[in-house]
Each structure stands twice: as structure tokens, then as C-alpha cells.
Amino acid sequence: MFNLRKSLQLAASPDLLLEQIRTSPGAPVMLAALRKAIPEVGNYPHTTYTLYREFERTGLRGTFQSVYFARRAQLTLVVLEMILGDQSRPDVIHDLLWSICEETTWVLPAHEEQGPAVWNLHPAPRQHPWGAHTALTREPDSIDLFAAETGASLAETIYLLGDQLAPEVCQRVRQEVQRHIFKPYLAYGRQHWWHQGDLNWNGVCNGAIGLAFLRLEKDPQTLAEALEMVLEGFEAYIARGFEPDGGSIEGISYWNYGLMYYVTLAELLRERTGGALDLLAAPRLKNIARYPLGMALSPGVFVNFGDAQETLALEPGIVTRIAQRTGVQGLPGLLVSPEKLEGTGVSSAKLAIILRDAAWWDGQYPEFPAEAHQDFFLPDCAIAKFSGQTPQGQPVILIAKAGHNDGHHSHTDIGHFILHVAGESLLCDPGRGLYSREYFRQTRYENFFNNSLSHSVPRIDGQLQMPGPEFGGKAQYHGKIVEHGEADGPKYASIDLRPAYDVPGLASARRKLSFDPAVGAVILEDRFAFSGDSLTIEEALVTWFPVRISGGVADILGSRATLNVQIVEPPEATFKAEDKSSECQINQREGSLTRLSIQLPLGADHFVLK
Template sequence: MPNPPMPSFRAIRAAILDAPPRPQGFPLDALCDGARLRTIRAAPHLRALLADIRAESARAQAEPPEPLGFELFRRFGQSGDRAAFERAYFDRRRRLLGLSLAAAVDGDDTPLPALADLLWEICGEYSWALPAHLPLGPDEARASRTPPEQVVDLFAAHTAHALAEVLALLGERLDPWLHYRIRAEVEQRVFQPLFHDPHHFKWEWEPINWAAVCGGCAGMAALVLEDDRERLAGMVDRVVRALECFLEGFGDDGGCAEGIGYWAYGFGFYTYFADALRQFTGGALDLMQGQKLRQIAAFPGAVSLGGDAAVNYSDADPRVAIHPGLGSYLAARFATPMPALAEPTLAHDHIFRWGNTTRDLLWTDPAALHAPVGSGTFFLPDLAWVVDRRVVGGEVLAFSAKGGHNDEPHNHNDLGHFLIHVGGESLLADLGAGVYTRQYFREQRYEHLHTGSHGHSLPLLNGQPQRAGRAHAAHVLACEPHPDGLRLALDLTSAYDDPTLRAFTRSFGWTASGGAATLDLADCFDFAQPPAALEERFVSLRRPALSEGCATWSGERGDVTMHFDAGLFAPSVEELATHTHQGQPITVFILRLLAQGAGAAVDARFQFACRLA
């Protein structure tokens, strides 16, 4: 399935030049309409979000923001820690949302003095890009083509987008000096380095979320601020080329190798820009057309595990709440229900991105909220992911496994890894993203429990985990869905670098009926000589109870019991402390089965009995 054709520069130029004048407040002009504002203020499904906005506005007026001083700035380069700087940085964006939207929704000028000071502070930040996305030190900065203050990363683009829409939304209620300075800073920090340099930023050609987020945010800022239509046409064309690259990251199955969280991020900001461009051009340019876009929009329905739980391969969290504004928009556009959308809150986005919260405020459809997830079997052939989901009495019993390769965006070395989800929790689990540090994205990445294969339900061969790189790939030998489940077989030989390994296949047979299911897992190894060590590993956030040839993981609403060959494997449980992506401490339990006296050929079989309580 080819990518939907993107408009040529000729078509873009014609549509931009023919576009009508922007309405006041574009693209948030609904917040400048008295009747629409009254509806928003009275909407029950927006009550929590509006309360959060007003509370944040009050806090931001009462307490000054934390300075973004030099010690915070250089901490990433010194230790790899991102959290301290980013906590203060994102708190400013939270304040920006509260003060701006309280003033707009309530028509109240009380927040404006604090907002003016905050806008001035943001304009004075050394760089809108995060230190994690800048050169590591002054020597690297001097050698870089782009100085730190002109690096257009995700958050420089977010900042430009937010400031542009604040100006449009509040208009003459803001001092002319703020208009002048914001326009000047956006021009210098984002428009000049992005639109006036024939050199491209790396994200412009990479098929990942950055292309859509950076491009979409810069594009929305341009649609709001740029009055020269000829220049604007060129700016939009540059953005559209980045969006082409973003779509190339999706196969015909619409799946996102970066995981559901980055699907929501990248495709969310693709959608926000596409809608703003369609509005601006009176529908002449519409980037949301085509079967591939429909498939991409359907991805959450394939990987949902009920509620906010989802299949969370790669750097994805096990619980991902899709923004209800985005979900409502896509559900209406593609007639594709989005599972488990909830009423919006300010904390829905823990780093307070302007585009998400404003579209939650304007786009959330109460009729689209709390749609139940249904049963289904899904095979995403381009990703080589399978998901079988059974809904029984409102509870979910599900299995998923993956192939792919070990050079995917936000890659984990996880070929052949699998999940078993029972009644709201994955008892055989994926740990998802770890805490983002400098080390997490550099040479030590696969030493990390969350990203290395040793932190997944995968074997160690002669003490060695899987290796990173495109050559280390899984090959699908069979994928056979049937009414009661599915069968998947993978050749995982090339996932490892063991010179004695001649062949390794892993096959899954999943059969479900009512509130119970059985998974038959077979690992077949062929070594040139008996392995010095062969260890099977199974990962959970629950401690397994062990008995002879048996391990049981018990959850709140169900359990999984695995039977194994007690004559071949000696079991033990390793308890490890780690942290979630948000820094919350968790304990991981790895069931380790060490083969005893294995020969050169090993046929290891495991049966999992899964039951909803």
C-alpha cells in the first residue's frame, strides 16, 4: 500500500495563496466565540479539565517559576540526568497552559500579568531545546552546524507552537512588546534555522515521531504567525516533506514500531497540523486521506488490552491514555472507535504539551468516551506482531508476541518476546521504557534491564543475550489465526551472535475459550556442541510461586500457571529493582530456568494455563 500522495509545492502554493484571511484566534477560534465558550464552560465532560486549568492559573499567579539556571542546564552533560532540568522546564509549560487558557475560557484578565512575566521568561531561555538534545559541551557546540539556541528539537518546536497560538488566542489583550518579542524569538530560534537553511535537521528525513512533532509544531506556528503567503507556502512545503518521511515509518498494517505511546505522540501532532492546514486552506489541502491513514488510525484498537492498558513493546508504557481530543477526532474522521477514551484532565499529559491540552478542550466528544474494547485477533505483518484479545464479562484475557528486528525506532532487543494479560494486568510483562538518561540512548543502552533481551521473556544462550542491529532479525515461519486463537512460529537464529548456534525456533500456540486460555510455547535449539549454559527467562511484576515443575503468577483478577520439565530445568527467582519511565520504583521478578545437562539439541516446552478469576 503506497503512502497517500502528498501535495506538490505547486498545489501547496496555490492553496496557500488562495486561502481566506485567518479568523480571530486561528486555529483555536472557537475559544473566541461567545456561544461556544458558554458551551465549553457548561460541558460536564470538561469539568475536570477546566477545574485543573483554573487551579493551575491560581498556582502560577501565587508562586514564581523555578529558575532554569546553569547548574540545571549542565547536569545532563555531567551526569546524564535529565529529570531536574526538565521538571522546571515543563513546569513552565504547565503554567503557560493554566494562565493562557484560564484567561481565554473565562474572559478573565487577572492571569495576564503573571502570563506576561512567564512569556518574557520563556523568551529569555537560553535554548528552547532540552539539554538532552543539544551538543554535550562547548567543544561540540562550536563544532556543530547549528548553535544551541537554534536547535529545533521536539520542545523548541512545541514552544514555538504554544507561543504562536497564545498570541493568536489572546490578541490585543497581550502587550505589543510581547507580540514583538515572541515573533522575533520564534523567527530566530525556529523559522530561520529550519526554513532558511538548505541543510536539513536529522529528524526531517527520519521516519519517526520527531518528523511529525517537530515539523507539525513548526508548521502550525508558521500558519499562525507568517503573513507573507509566498514565504508561508515554502515553509509548509518543507513541513510536508518531513511528514512524508514520518509516514514512511508505517507499513501497510498501520503499526507503529515505536510503540503505542509514540504512535499517539507522532500521529497526534501529524493530525493537529493536518487539521490546521485544512482549516487554513478551506479544505483545499487535506493530509488525512487514504487507506494507509485509516490503518494508522486503527492501531490503538489492535493493541488495546482494555482500559488504558496496551501492548507496550519498545519504549512504551504499559498504560497509555490516548488524548480524548485526538481519539474523538480520529473516531469521527475514520469511523473507527477509539477504546477507553476518558474525560480530559491537565495531568493527562505529564509534560504539558500545548497541542494536546488545547485539542482535548476543543475536540473531545463525550459520545466517544468510554467505548468498550472488543474481542479480536490481529496480525500486523510489517511489524510481525500478533495480538489475540478475548473479552469475557468485561475482563480481558490476551496474548501477544513479536518478531521484527533489533534496529527498530526506540528499539529493545526483544525478538520472540511475549505478553500474557489477565484481567487488567500483564502477568507475563514487558517493562516498557526506562528512565531516559544520557546513558539510556548511548553505548550502554542494552545493558539496561528495560531494553536488553535479559529484561524480556527470552533465553540467554551461553550466557549471551540478543544483539542489536538490523541484521539481528526474526523471520516469521508461520502465522495462523483460528477461531479460538492463533499459532505463530519464528526463526530467531540470527537474533543471537553465538557461533555454536545452528538454529533456534520459537513457536506459540494460543487457544482461548471462555475465561480460560492455554499457551503452548516451544523453544527448539540446535547447537554445534552442547551449550555451556542455557537459561530461559520469564519476566513479571508479580513474584511467581514455585512448586515441582510449576510456576504460578497470581494477579488481582486471574492467574497464570506455567508447567515446565523439572528434569531439564532448575528454577530460581531473581528480584530486581528498577524504575518506570516516570521514575517510579518497581520490583521485577525474573523466573530463571537453568538447563541441566543439555545436549546439542534441546526441545524445551512450556505450557501456560491462564485463567480469569
């Protein structure tokens, strides 16, 4: 058993990280991207009581969060500027640090009900207003993602730049990190639902908290106690936060998020223990590192099943370090400009991560990796990816999922698929809806973007696929690809759809997707069997692109290619285009999603599309 107390070096010089940043060719690129995203610094937004309570009143998160993250993004920018030699704005850093310390709570309103009084990731809607004993009036006792990140950002700032800052500001930061992070973690850390959770919260919260302790805690006993708790959480995160095949049912966005603080702290622990503790040397990390290559569709575009994002800029320093430490050398080829990070929002507010991007990334964009155009199969995530090309040589990727109806960011989309042609998902996954109060509560699957109505899966006997018990459903279903072929010639994946439906009269439902890599052609075949009378079947496809329909033929008009879709069986079936603009507007999604529905004649038990 590793003895952390004996191996840990209490003191470490900040010079190594500072020197890495100052000599890295990636640092000026990161600085330029931050300056473009944050053109104004010094107008410090205020997080008022009314803003904080807007989530409680309306369910909307954006107004308060934009102010909250803007402060932290400004801090990231001016800290990086000072590290790179601009000494002109120390008072801006002082004022930003002080204003964050003045915040009553660092926990977001959306996460307020996840403290000792609740201890629940998905609290049921309360039946009465807040009383007097709330996160705004009691001593800090709960830590969410962004409280943990705030603690890490403040700790990193005074650790790296403390000798250039006012002593009383540094002392105030230490006091507030102690109050908001250290005391609650040591008192309640193991009680937090996320401490040994199987999702990104584990990696982020434990990692950011561990970083803050390493930077500020001076008592060896307390530091060792805290880091032992962190390592307990980390062990569970790597063991259960990823499937045995290395994939994440949370998707690529949360792979990126969950690992960034894990990697940051892992490398700091390796440094502080003289290499005796090396978390990234674990063999399991290699499969986890390969996952983004399988999820990549084209530069900056990824498979976005569930709540994942389709267009995503991976953190360049974190990805570079993962590639170096695991030997998965294709990873840096997935990088795109840091200008495509979330600007003044969440990404720029992650000071500790932006500093690793500046230190560890060489500022280069290698060629998009060949591995991303290879077939990829994840048996535990139940995802199959097939690659080919059109007769004109345009790349085509078909990716299908059996999936999971009860994950933290899952949708009811068993059997759904994406067809990506020449860099465009002509048949798409529509992505996530608007994160709001109801989004992570029992009404989650009333949101159009989360339920199967917005996915390319059948509606049977008028019923959509059922959610899992985490959000009020009856049963958990972890889908399985029952057959798949990856040999030369046509490739295929067969998915059992039946368990995803709470329809007693449905005896079986199976989908087979066949793919000809030589020409990029796809055949979809669904077969159904009933235990009594025939049931109504409605098939569907979804796309963000314009559609032209003529009976049983539809053309999906991409900007680089046109996808021709034909109903083969039953021959009398026709397409109907449903405009979902209103659902897009409600969820603040740009563009207009079209749902192509196909109502099968009653008695039909076989559907073929090509």
C-alpha cells in the first residue's frame, strides 16, 4: 500500500510551472485567445441576491452564471498576463480576488440542494419556498463543481504570484479557501454524493480540492488526510466513471471535463512524491485516452450522444499531457484553436487548467489523426463506429449506439445513430437541451431533446422509450449491440430495442444497420414481433439540414453533400417533415431541427430504409 504521508514533499517551488509557462510556445497562443474572448477587464460584475435567487424563481441558470464565470475568466487572463511579464495590473488581480472572496457562497444556485441537508444529485422539487437556513446564511458546508474550481483558482493564484501581491489579500484568500473548501471537505467530504461517484463530478471536485490543498495547506497531517480522501475518490472515478472498455457514457464533453483536474493533480502528485505516486501510469488510462479518437468525426466535431457537445475544443495542455503519458499519440491531432473554448464562460474561468494549457501545449495543431477514420467498437458503452467514403472520396462515418437510459447525462436513445458525411452530420444527434431547474429533476425526459422523440428511433404503440429510475422511470436498461461485423465488405451492427420500451404487446424489436464502406451507403432494417394484436409503429430520422421530400424519398441537403434516403419496405410508406423550431427556441438552440417521421401501415412488422 502506498504511504502518502512518507512520500509527500510538503514544500515545492512554483518555479517549475512558471518556467514552463514562460518558455512554452503555447502560452502566447493561449493568451491571445483569452484576450480575444475577454476584451474588457476591470468592470467587475456583481453577484447579487436577486441574481442568485433567479434560478429558484424561474429555473433559469444563465444570468447569474454569466456574472459568476466572468469574474473568474478575468482573473485567469490577468494572472496569465502577469506570469508572462505584464506587471501593470496587480490591483486588478487584487480586486478580482477580493470580490470573489466577498461572495457569500461559491456554490451555484443550480447545485444548492446538494449539501448536507439533501445529499442528492437529483433532488425532487421542493414544495415550499426557501426558509432562513440556506446556503446564503449558514456557514459553507457543501462543495459543488465550481466552488471546488474557485478554490483551486484562488489557491493557484497566490501560490504562484503571492510574492507580487498584497499580503492581506493573500491572507484573505487563504481564509476563504479554508472556510469554503478545506473545512467542509474534511468534515463532510466522504458524505458528498460525488466523492466516490461514477461521473465527472468526482474527478473535478476531488481534483480541484486536492490541488488547493497542495498549494495552501501547511500542516503535513492535514494535507495527508485530505489527499488520502482525494485518492479514495480518484480510485472510484477511474474504476467506475469509465466503462471497462475505456469509454464514457457521459460522452466526450464530460470525458474532457472530468479528466482535466484529475490529470492536473496527478502530475502535481507525481512531482511532489518524486515519481513514487504516478496515477497516469495505470494501464487502464490507455483505453480511456483512446476514447476521443473513437468519438471524433472531423476536426473539432465529435459524437454527441446524450448531453455531449458536437463541436468541442479539448483542453490542449491536458490532451498533450495525456498523450505523452499514455502513448496515445493521435490525441493532439484532435486539437483545434483555443479560441473555440467557451470564451468568457466556463472554460476561461478554469485558471488552473488554462495555465496547464499554456505550460504543456506546444501551440501546434497536428494533422487530424488517421485513427479517427478507423472503425471503433466499444462493447461496454455499446457503440459501433464504421468508416468509409463516397464514390467521390468524401469521408463517411456511421456510428450507432445501444446505450444506456439511466446515465447522468443519458437520453432515451437506444438504437439511435449518426451519419456524418464530408464533415457534416446529415443524420444527427440533436444534442442537449437547455440546462435548467427541471433538466436534472424528475421531469428531465419531458424535454424534447432528452426523450426519444428527438432521436432516430421508433415510437411503438404511441410510446417513447422509457427513462431509467434515476429520473422517475421504471427500469434501468443498459443496451447491448448483439451482433456486429467489421470485416472487409459490408459492415453491420444489430441492436436489441425491445427492453427500451414499456409496451407489453411488443415481443421483440431489433434494428440492423448495414454499411458499405466502399461507397458510404447505409441500410437500416427494423423488425418487430407482437404477442397479440399488431401495434402502431412510427419510424423517424432527425436532421439540422434542409430537407426535400417526395413521397417515400427524402433528400437531406448538406452544404458539402446531399444524402438521398429511400423507404424500401413497406413501399407505400411516406415521409412527413415535422418542424421543431419551437422546441429549439425553448432550449436556446440555434437552427431548426427537422424530424422526418414515417408512419407504418397497421400490421407492418418490417421497415427498411436505404
